[in-house]
Amino acid sequence: MALPISAITSVGNGLSAGQPAGVSEGGHDLPFADLIKDLVQNTNNQQGQVEESVKQLIAGETDSIHDVVLSASQADLAFRLVMEIRDRLIASYQEVMRMQM
Numbered sequence: 867m868a869l870p871i872s873a874i875t876s877v878g879n880g881l882s883a884g885q886p887a888g889v890s891e892g893g894h895d896l897p898f899a900d901l902i903k904d905l906v907q908n909t910n911n912q913q914g915q916v917e918e919s920v921k922q923l924i925a926g927e928t929d930s931i932h933d934v935v936l937s938a939s940q941a942d943l944a945f946r947l948v949m950e951i952r953d954r955l956i957a958s959y960q961e962v963m964r965m966q967m
Contacts, residue, residue, distance in 0.1 A: 902951065909948050912941035 896904075916938045922928045
């Protein structure tokens with residue numbers, strides 16, 4: 867079962883709970899390209915944080931396996947969201963290209 871976009875309020879992109887997607891903290895609409903760019907950048911940052919936390923765990927600098935697994939799960943969810951958005955955009959583009967004019 868797919869969730870509506872409005873149900874996904876925050877996946878590491880800096881949106882607060884209850885804030886609609888596409889609206890900045892000042893209340894101004896963000897261009898769609900900027901919204902996607904921010905989402906991809908935040909997903910990339912989360913992947914980097916996971917890599918760093920795994921290195922710290924291996925080096926013995928942290929004992930919190932729970933935090934490492936939690937951050938990895940959050941990064942995985944953010945990555946899956948980006949991939950789903952990409953797939954939907956490609957499918958939409960292909961559908962528009964199939965339309966006869």
